[in-house]
Amino acid sequence: MSAIAAWLVAKPQNAVIGLAATLLLPAPQLTSGVIMVLLVLAHGTRQAVIEALIAAAAILLTSQIVGVSASSILALMAGTWIPVLLLAVMLVTLRSLTLVIQVSVIVAMAAMIGFMLVVTDAAAFWEPIVAAMADMIRQNGLELDTEMLSPDIMTMSATLSFWLLYIAGLLLGYGLYRSLPDESGAFGRFQDFSYGRVIALTMALVSLLAFVSDASWLQNIAFTLFVMFMLQGLALVHWLRGAGILPLAALVSVYILLPILQVLLVMVLALIGYTDAWFDFRRRLIKT
Numbered sequence: 001m002s003a004i005a006a007w008l009v010a011k012p013q014n015a016v017i018g019l020a021a022t023l024l025l026p027a028p029q030l031t032s033g034v035i036m037v038l039l040v041l042a043h044g045t046r047q048a049v050i051e052a053l054i055a056a057a058a059i060l061l062t063s064q065i066v067g068v069s070a071s072s073i074l075a076l077m078a079g080t081w082i083p084v085l086l087l088a089v090m091l092v093t094l095r096s097l098t099l100v101i102q103v104s105v106i107v108a109m110a111a112m113i114g115f116m117l118v119v120t121d122a123a124a125f126w127e128p129i130v131a132a133m134a135d136m137i138r139q140n141g142l143e144l145d146t147e148m149l150s151p152d153i154m155t156m157s158a159t160l161s162f163w164l165l166y167i168a169g170l171l172l173g174y175g176l177y178r179s180l181p182d183e184s185g186a187f188g189r190f191q192d193f194s195y196g197r198v199i200a201l202t203m204a205l206v207s208l209l210a211f212v213s214d215a216s217w218l219q220n221i222a223f224t225l226f227v228m229f230m231l232q233g234l235a236l237v238h239w240l241r242g243a244g245i246l247p248l249a250a251l252v253s254v255y256i257l258l259p260i261l262q263v264l265l266v267m268v269l270a271l272i273g274y275t276d277a278w279f280d281f282r283r284r285l286i287k288t
Helices: 002-010 012-023 028-043 045-066 070-094 097-118 122-139 151-179 196-213 216-228 230-242 248-261 263-279 281-287
Strands: none
Touching: 002 012, 002 028, 002 151, 012 028, 012 045, 012 070, 028 045, 028 070, 028 151, 045 070, 070 097, 070 151, 097 151, 097 196, 097 216, 122 151, 151 216, 196 216, 196 263, 216 230, 216 263, 230 248, 230 263, 230 281, 248 263, 263 281
16 A cells, blocks of 8 residues: 555656546545545645646546546546545644544534525435436346435435545545655544544434424434444444454454445444443553
């Protein structure tokens, strides 16, 4: 990994090639986003933006030659690079990985609430998207139970998916940066990450209000916040591995089982993370 990171930051043309090439790969929002974070941390925001603009010009020129819609390419680049660019700039400014992730949760919640306020008919908004998903899955010989994909579930899923995608890009890009032999900035370790009691208390209060008022939008926010605590659960697993309490096989197993067990393992990690936010297991284990 360090060799890849070193090659990408060695020359501006390498960075441009990396940004352009990964944008054409499957899951470009993650792969290309990782490189964007690396470039901002290693080259600075101004240089990273220049490299991204050159890569964008090359991709747009190619799209015109092969007859691909320029608007769709622009939308892909904007959705891929801008969010992680902002996260990386925030990391450089705040110099704290923990604080950046905490702020990202607040922004994600604000975006979710804003969507609920602006989109008055969520069912009509999500209907064509669900239909397109069902169509795509049907082409692969499978069937999608669209009745399970209610507007509330789609809103929560979209919020969590985009948030996790961009946070994963930030974490992986930061990890690549830290692998560089001459990296000069340290903004904290993922294994030390914690949301803290303020966000944990906020989730508890929102959950209480949702229960008392029976308001579905509050329930959605409370559930989404709870699921986000899975990130702290993962951080704790990494810390236990770093402290020698868990073997490497256990850490690897968590990532292998995530796509298999999905909801079950996510809920377990979220519960562990939420409990850790209150009781700080790492501090207690260090004392013992």
